[in-house]
Amino acid sequence: EAGVTxxxxxxxxxxxxxxxxxxxxxxxxxxxxxxxxxxxxxLQFLLWYDEGEERNRGNFPPRFSGRxxxxxxxxxxxxxxxxxxxxLYLCASSLVTNEQFFGPGTRLTVL
Amino acid sequence: GExxxxxxxxxxxxxxxxxxxxxxxxxxxxxxxxxKQEPGAGLQLLxxxxxxxxxxxxxxxxxLLNKKDKHLSLRIADTQTGDSAIYFCAEIDQYSGGGADxxxxxxxxxxxxxx
Numbered sequence: 384e385a386g387v388t389x390x391x392x393x394x395x396x397x398x399x400x401x402x403x404x405x406x407x408x409x410x411x412x413x414x415x416x417x418x419x420x421x422x423x424x425x426l427q428f429l430l431w432y433d434e435g436e437e438r439n440r441g442n443f444p445p446r447f448s449g450r451x452x453x454x455x456x457x458x459x460x461x462x463x464x465x466x467x468x469x470x471l472y473l474c475a476s477s478l479v480t481n482e483q484f485f486g487p488g489t490r491l492t493v494l
Numbered sequence: 495g496e497x498x499x500x501x502x503x504x505x506x507x508x509x510x511x512x513x514x515x516x517x518x519x520x521x522x523x524x525x526x527x528x529x530k531q532e533p534g535a536g537l538q539l540l541x542x543x544x545x546x547x548x549x550x551x552x553x554x555x556x557x558l559l560n561k562k563d564k565h566l567s568l569r570i571a572d573t574q575t576g577d578s579a580i581y582f583c584a585e586i587d588q589y590s591g592g593g594a595d596x597x598x599x600x601x602x603x604x605x606x607x608x609x
Contacts, residue, residue: 387536389536416596416597418597425600425601425602426537426582426584426597426599427599428596428597428598429596431596439596441596473536473537475537475597481524481525481542481544481586482539482542483539483597484539485529485536485537485538485539486536487535487536488535
């Protein structure tokens, strides 16, 4: 069974640009979670999508947004990039809330 | 809000047992987790325990939960070099909007294996 996949592996952008990160969940999973792992800040919950709807978001500004497609894959968009957005962005999928399986992450570097 | 605390480093000899500890504050936590992260990789779900359990064992891994003290531990028996990684403790309150806040993680414990 294929695990959670994320693309791209690495992404380099400059301040003010937009970044788009993609996530494909495990087959059959309907929920996708996004987390940010920034140096010194640890892992923080960003967004939760389930059945195509945004169910909740963490304590992040509105320039962090995303969507979930009918095939349950998901996209995270970060607008007006700032230096402190540099982080590893992890996606997790689940069928039930108590089991979240993570992808390898996308390393975003903002110059 | 919820808070999860872990010590930053643990050094053990190869072949010994490793015990990684975690404390949490949210008494509503329903599930508690241990994830493993190797360098440059994502998180691997090792095991989890429901809050009404005291212990769970899975091969070399033993999870102990002291709900009264809000203390969770992960014991790795016969620690090997491949166990070298960062171990994250995490919790979720399943009944707070159906897990709407996602997982709350500790800062992670770096497990260092000495030969």
